[in-house]
Amino acid sequence: MRANKVIQIAWKGLSKNKMRSLLTMLGVIIGVAAVIIMIAVSAGTEKTIEEQITGLGSNLVFVQANFSRGGFGRGGPGSGESEGGLVYSDADAIAEGVAGVTGVVVEQPSSEMIKAGEVTLEAVDILGTTPDFPSVRDMNIETGRYFTQQELDRTQKVAVLGSSLAEELFGDAPPVGQTVMVGNTKLTVVGVFAEKGLVGDVDFDMRLYTPITVVFQKFTPSQFARFMGDRVRLIYVEVDGETPIEEIILQIELLLARRHDVSLEEPDFLVTTQQDIIDTQAATTEAFRNLLAWVAAVSLLVGGIGIMNIMMVSVTERTREIGIRQSVGASPNDIRWQFLTEALMLSLLGGFIGIAVGIGGAYLFGELGGMRTVVVPESILLAFSSAAAVGIFFGFYPANLAAQLDPIEALRHE
Amino acid sequence: MSEKIIIQIKDLTKIYGMGDAQVRALDGVSLTIEENELVAVMGPSGSGKSTLMNILGCLDRPTDGSYILAGEDVSSLNKTELAIIRNQRIGFVFQSYNLLANTSALENVMLPLLYNRNGSAGNNEEQKQKGLAVLEAVGLSDRIKHKPQELSGGQMQRVAIARALINDPVIILADEPTGNLDSGSGEEIMRLLVELHSNGSTIVMVTHEDEIAAYAQRVIRFRDGRIETDQMNGEKTSLLSNEEVSLASE
Numbered sequence: 001m002r003a004n005k006v007i008q009i010a011w012k013g014l015s016k017n018k019m020r021s022l023l024t025m026l027g028v029i030i031g032v033a034a035v036i037i038m039i040a041v042s043a044g045t046e047k048t049i050e051e052q053i054t055g056l057g058s059n060l061v062f063v064q065a066n067f068s069r070g071g072f073g074r075g076g077p078g079s080g081e082s083e084g085g086l087v088y089s090d091a092d093a094i095a096e097g098v099a100g101v102t103g104v105v106v107e108q109p110s111s112e113m114i115k116a117g118e119v120t121l122e123a124v125d126i127l128g129t130t131p132d133f134p135s136v137r138d139m140n141i142e143t144g145r146y147f148t149q150q151e152l153d154r155t156q157k158v159a160v161l162g163s164s165l166a167e168e169l170f171g172d173a174p175p176v177g178q179t180v181m182v183g184n185t186k187l188t189v190v191g192v193f194a195e196k197g198l199v200g201d202v203d204f205d206m207r208l209y210t211p212i213t214v215v216f217q218k219f220t221p222s223q224f225a226r227f228m229g230d231r232v233r234l235i236y237v238e239v240d241g242e243t244p245i246e247e248i249i250l251q252i253e254l255l256l257a258r259r260h261d262v263s264l265e266e267p268d269f270l271v272t273t274q275q276d277i278i279d280t281q282a283a284t285t286e287a288f289r290n291l292l293a294w295v296a297a298v299s300l301l302v303g304g305i306g307i308m309n310i311m312m313v314s315v316t317e318r319t320r321e322i323g324i325r326q327s328v329g330a331s332p333n334d335i336r337w338q339f340l341t342e343a344l345m346l347s348l349l350g351g352f353i354g355i356a357v358g359i360g361g362a363y364l365f366g367e368l369g370g371m372r373t374v375v376v377p378e379s380i381l382l383a384f385s386s387a388a389a390v391g392i393f394f395g396f397y398p399a400n401l402a403a404q405l406d407p408i409e410a411l412r413h414e
Numbered sequence: 415m416s417e418k419i420i421i422q423i424k425d426l427t428k429i430y431g432m433g434d435a436q437v438r439a440l441d442g443v444s445l446t447i448e449e450n451e452l453v454a455v456m457g458p459s460g461s462g463k464s465t466l467m468n469i470l471g472c473l474d475r476p477t478d479g480s481y482i483l484a485g486e487d488v489s490s491l492n493k494t495e496l497a498i499i500r501n502q503r504i505g506f507v508f509q510s511y512n513l514l515a516n517t518s519a520l521e522n523v524m525l526p527l528l529y530n531r532n533g534s535a536g537n538n539e540e541q542k543q544k545g546l547a548v549l550e551a552v553g554l555s556d557r558i559k560h561k562p563q564e565l566s567g568g569q570m571q572r573v574a575i576a577r578a579l580i581n582d583p584v585i586i587l588a589d590e591p592t593g594n595l596d597s598g599s600g601e602e603i604m605r606l607l608v609e610l611h612s613n614g615s616t617i618v619m620v621t622h623e624d625e626i627a628a629y630a631q632r633v634i635r636f637r638d639g640r641i642e643t644d645q646m647n648g649e650k651t652s653l654l655s656n657e658e659v660s661l662a663s664e
Contacts, residue, residue, distance in 0.1 A: 005528055016516070324512045327473060328577065329501020329529040331494040407473045411512065 010341040013314070014349075024310040025350030027303025028390065032354025032383040033361055035296040039379035040362035042288050044372035049281050060136070061245070062277075063094070063235040063252060064270045085268055086256075088212065088230040091130065093259060098251045100243025103132035105236040108212050110219040115181040116169040124165065125207040126182065128215025134193075136238040139204065144176040144191030152211035157218075159187040163195045164205035182208065185218045245273060300386050303350065304394035311343050311398035322402055323410025336403035343395020344388065351387030355380055419485075420585050420616050421447040421470065426479035428465050428639075439465040440476070441639035447585075452611045453618045454627040457636030463620050464589065466636070470618065471506050471587045472496045484584045501529050505578025507588040507619075511570040513562040513577075520545050520558040523576045530581065548576040552606060568599030575606060586610065588619035592626055604629045 014021045065085030088106060095104040108128035114121045131149050134141065147158045159180060166175045166189075175189045187210060196204040216230060239248050249271045257264050315322070322335055330338075359375055366373040428440040440462045447453055457463045468474040469481065472488060475496070481489040488499055500506070513522045524545040536544070549558055552572040562570055571591060578586050588607065592600030608629055611617055619630070627633050628647065635642040 320512075321514060324514060325525070325529070326497065327471075327500065327506050327508075327512065328526040329497050329581075331497035331529070333494065334497075334529055408468055411473075411508070 006337055006341050007345070009338055010345050013318075013338075013342050014345060020310065021346060021349075024306050025303075025346055025353065027299065027306040028347050028350030028387050029303075029354040029357060031296060031299035031303045032351050032387055033358035034299055035292070035383040035386070036355060036358025036375065036379050037361045037365060037373070038292045038295065039289075039382075040358075040373040040375045041365060041371055042285060042292065043374040043376050043379075044366070046281070046285050047374055048372055050278075059239045059241045060274050061237040061239060061248060061252065062270075062272045062274075063090070063237060063256070064272070065231070065233055066268050066270045086232050086235060088216075088232055090256060090259060091232070091235045093255060094235065094237055094252055095132075097255050098237075098248060100240050100248045100251075101237055102240050103136045103236075103238035105130050105133045105136045105238070106212055106232050107133075107234065107236070108215045108220070108232060110215050112183040112219055114165075114169065114208065116178065119169050121165075121168060124182075125203075126215060126219055127207050127209050128212035128219070129209055130212055132238065133209065136236050137204075139196055140194040142192050142194040143174070144189070146191055146209075147211055152213055155211065155213040155217055157185060157187045157214060158190045158210065160191040160193060160209040161189055162193050162203075162205040162207045162209070164203070165208060166192045180208075182210075183219060185214075187214075249273070296383075296386070300390050303347070303387075304390040307343055307346050307391065308394040308398060310346075311339060311395055312401070314342070315339065315398050315402045319405065319410050319413035322405050323407055323413065326405070326407035326410060332403040335405070336399045339399035339402045340392070340395045343399065344391040347387045347391030347395075348384075351384045354387065355383060358383065418449045419446055420449050420451075420483070421445065421618075422482040423470075424480045426466075426469065426476050426481065428462075428469065428474070429477045438639050440469070442479070443639070443641055444479075445634070445641065445644075447616065447618060449616055450611070450614055451616055451618075451632060452608070452630045453632045453634060454630035455618060455620045455634050455636065456622070456627055457642070461636035462639040463636045465639075467587055467589050467618070467620055470585075471504055472499045473506075497529070498531060501526055502532070502581055503584050505575075505581070505583035505586040507571070507574050507578050507586065507591045509590040509593040511562070511567075511574045511594075513570055513573055515563065516561055518559050518561055519549060519554060519565070519573045519576075522562070522573055523549055523580055525577060526581050544580055545576075548579045549573070551579065552576045566599065567595050568602050571595065571599075571603050572606065575603070575610075579610075584616065586615055586617045588617065590620050590622065592621070592623070597625075600626065 063086060091104045091106045095101055106129065110126040110128065111123050112126050114124045131147060131152060133139065134146050141160070142163065144160070146160055147156070150156075151158055159182070161169070161175055169175065169180060170178060175192055178189050179186050180189060181187075187208075193205070193209075198204075212232075237248075237252065239245065252271050253264055253267065256269050257267060260268055262268050322330075325335065325338075358380075362373040362375050365371045422445075424444045426440050426443045426445075427438065430437045430439055443462070443466065455463045455466065465474070469476050470483075472483075472491075473496075475491075476489055479489065480487060483499065483503060486499075488496070491499065514525065520542070524541055527541045527544065546555070546558065549555055552575050554569060554572055554576065557565060557569060557573075560569075562573070565573065571594075575586075575591075586607075591607070592603050595603060604626060607617055607619070619626075621627050630647060632644070632646050634644045
């Protein structure tokens with residue numbers, strides 16, 4: 001019996017009961033669509049995080065304050081180089097005292113209202129930072145320049161604008177040399193960054209960059225300033241990529257332990273690399289993936305049982321038809337293939353519809369749900385082959401039942 | 415063995431059930447049917463004639479004894495081999511037509527070609543021509559697209575006969591072919607079978623009705639799983655025992 005005939009017969013069998021076939025496929029449709037949508041959501045999240053990490057710049061080591069050690073208590077607020085986590089001068093010490101370090105950046109965020117001429121913008125992100133920022137974070141200056149160490153040391157009121165911010169404040173007019181009112185402080189614009197775009201969910205182009213000392217002095221609410229002093233949460237250390245990273249980490253740890261007068265076993269800081277963050281992320285994603293795999297497996301199992309159920313009903317309903325086919329020469333294999341093909345067709349058709357629903361759903365999640373989704377081609381392949389496997393596995397038993405029917409019994413069936 | 419012998423069965427036994435509930439539906443039946451015979455098989459229900467037809471039609475296997483169909487021993491074939499024999503060698507006509515519902519007359523007639531494994535069925539166009547030819551032979555050229563529910567009983571039975579003819583079987587087995595028909599339609603069907611017979615077909619049919627059996631050349635009567643009488647029409651009833659019949663055929 002030729003394959004195209006088998007498919008033709010199976011199609012006829014299914015289209016006789018359109019509603020029933022559709023409902024039977026529903027389990028597979030939902031299963032396959034769920035797999036594709038969930039993998040798309042997880043891939044989107046993963047991609048966002050990946051971009052955030054690479055957006056930080058390359059060859060980075062992160063030094064974080066380790067508050068869990070309770071470092072705030074002992075040295076007292078504002079007591080400078082104490083056990084109270086990281087302070088601004090730690091960054092300078094790392095830049096000067098550790099071999100293989102090519103740049104150090106400290107960031108201190110804030111948010112202020114900005115005015116330039118007639119234009120007023122509420123709650124613009126301000127980032128207090130250091131001169132190495134553009135190289136460490138891979139940012140390029142479009143016009144003007146970035147601020148210098150000297151300006152930072154003297155707390156000079158200068159600003160560098162992100163490209164979108166510059167356009168919103170000044171339109172087509174050249175911003176360099178203009179002044180902007182940030183809160184109550186007048187800053188002189190010395191440069192504008194080239195467009196960088198979104199990195200993760202941070203818009204680098206809609207920010208104002210200024211020396212960190214200016215943020216400490218002008219844009220940190222006084223109650224925090226007293227408490228925090230010149231503490232920082234995070235120091236970005238750019239390394240040359242030649243000195244072994246473990247060696248640099250050890251040097252930083254020894255240096256900070258000495259400066260903070262703590263033991264390496266009980267540090268008040270944490271040194272991590274991009275790789276550490278990626279590994280942590282990978283582990284989280286992996287766990288999420290495993291969960292998805294289970295969800296998919298269960299929904300496909302339920303779909304498969306649905307197919308098996310309806311195939312059993314179909315074999316019973318069509319016993320007489322089976323008998324007729326047997327009486328004119330259909331062998332057990334012919335009958336087996338006929339029903340297996342029907343089961344397979346149900347699951348593959350369900351798979352196709354599920355893929356369409358899945359891709360559409362992933363798109364809708366992205367457009368309407370505000371979630372980033374990336375449809376992974378492998379997920380389509382995975383979903384489709386699972387659907388096929390379900391069809392074969394759950395179709396086999398009913399097909400075998402049909403194949404083993406006795407022709408005389410089958411013909412007698414009403 | 416003579417080429418003219420189509421069916422040769424010897425000591426055919428079929429036992430259903432087990433132990434005390436055992437039923438000997440066929441009890442050592444021997445029989446020879448030659449080419450171009452038109453045989454009627456008669457007998458009360460439970461006499462074994464339907465069991466015999468099922469075994470002759472390769473729908474069932476005997477418990478014991480041998481069955482040689484057109485020179486081939488088919489008594490010990492497996493299910494798949496029996497399916498091939500049914501497809502290639504036998505044309506079966508049932509009392510209840512057994513046509514596929516919602517399927518046109520032409521498609522019903524072409525159904526056996528679907529399971530033809532030896533490639534002689536030809537391509538789609540050749541198959542269709544074959545189907546049209548047998549439908550013409552049974553006088554239904556104007557009903558090829560009709561579905562069973564749109565046909566009369568007599569027309570449905572003619573479709574079934576066309577289906578039985580399509581693979582050029584060595585024998586046509588008809589199990590009460592007129593049982594569901596009024597006498598007019600029944601007569602038409604018998605005229606068709608007689609015509610096929612006169613064109614060379616070998617036909618064995620089961621019937622209850624003497625008027626139908628009257629069309630046959632030879633009438634075999636069954637009782638209790640044995641052949642009671644086996645006579646040519648018009649002859650006097652011969653009262654040969656099974657033993658004598660089997661001796662005679664040796």
